[in-house]
Amino acid sequence: MTVAVDVRMRLSAFVLDVTFEVPAGVTILFGASGAGKTTVLRAIAGLVRPDHGRIAVGERVLFDDATSTDVAVQQRQVGYVFQQLALFPHLSVEDNIAYGLSGRPLDERRSRVASVADSFGLLTLLQRKPTQISGGERQRAALARALVTDPAVLLLDEPLSALDHVVQSRIMDDLRGWNEARQIPVLYVTHNHREVYALGERVVALEAGRVLATGSPHDVLDHPTHGVLASLAGFENIFDAVVIERRERSGTMQCRLQGAIAELEVPLTEAAVGQMVRIAIRAGDILVSNQEPVGLSARNILRGTLAELSVHGPTVVAGVDAGVHFVVHLTPGGADALQLHGGSRVWLVIKTYSCRLVST
């Protein structure tokens, strides 16, 4: 079963114009806030009406402006987990889950609720109200409610972004386990690149209402083709630079960073000498040394001064001034071993292939 989405719609800030397919399994719809991700989900569910386009699940057409087809929300058989979950506050967890099963025989209702509650670890919580369970349990209840009816497609609007990674990946493991036998398309919206690696098999990257890239998380996020995508994908360092020399034989080229004398060797592209390029480097791909390194294969060794150092959870974030401002991620152990402090002289080591060229 595949969901085919082709939606054009005038929004206040831009025109949403996307065409993509969601095969069975988890596809991530990835983009910044306001890129149009939620609107795409709402169009598939029938909660907003596109101006033009066609939405089909397998052979079943849900929307087609050419034939004036517009199946009502309640007849689309689409599971939707809302960002704010939208559990019914006056109903118990059990009644929430059973809500979509009205009209089916009591026996079937009971066995379906019991089976989905078991899959998502909710059996002991069925009599509680949504306000009486934890955040992670509420996410599970919302998932169970959306899945109990055996929807043809599951739409998830950042339902897990408020949870810590451990709970998040456990819930996704449960979801994958549940979907193993059923193989329905799952479309998961997020703006967090960590969730893309953790949760998705495929990525559709969206920016200002357009699809920028599609592919595996590795293709889309590790080799971002676009500056916007690079910053979303966790490339903390993005610099404009000028090509000063092309080395066809080694497959590299030398670039001078704009506004600095610092130079970087980067992979060769089509760009001619003198042309502007944009270089993206992950903060975690940069090595820091407190002595001038010698005997390294890495081609880029930049001298700089440590401007600031701050701790964010398990990551030490260093700001290094090397003509331009670099952001570097270190482990706490690494930072201790180097005995870094503000004003320290440091060298940054960057491999040629850690530098990605992205379009502006």
Added chain:
Amino acid sequence: MDWQAIWLTVKLATLVSMTLLVLGMPLAHWLAFTRWRGKFLIEAVVSLPLVLPPTVLGFYLLMAMGSRSPIGRWWMSLTGHGLAFTFEGLVIASLVYNLPFAVQPMAAAFAQVDPALREASATLGASPLRTFARITLPLSIEGALAGLVLSFAHTVGEFGVVLMVGGNLPGITRTVSVSIYDRVQALDYSGANQTALLLLAFSFTILVMVYGFRRRPWAAVPLT
């Protein structure tokens, strides 16, 4: 104490508030959720009785019920008598007069229900009617009750419209408030006081109930 007037008033108020609960709910639901641009026009029409002098409203209702209006003639052909100065006429006039007191609290309560809950209900296969019965109404029940109680209380207290449309016929159109006015005209102050005191106690009890139901911040007018 004018028991006949009290009984008539209770009968009138019960009939009016119950009818408004049934008729007002779809109207309130429509007003709360429609995206139609002309909605404000309907809101203004529904709210007219709030600002119109009761005598003005009563005058036009009286004209509408008279034998020269199509409504009046239609009623005459149906029942053999006119609408003005009858209990039925009084019920119809009270329905119009009390519409905003029923519809406004209901519409306000429906509108404050999180739209995502209604959308979730729809994605789970529920028809609009089922979404209303299982989600919107249970989560705004205090608004429906406020509409019921306020339209009841307001019917009990109305004076101008009753006098214009119903006159002052004992057992047919003489309500408590008209009865009090009558006693005062007859200089029977202690008789007026008895009934007035009863109305005062009644109104206070009603408001205690309305504010008791509403768990939201206090507002001077418990309408919106």
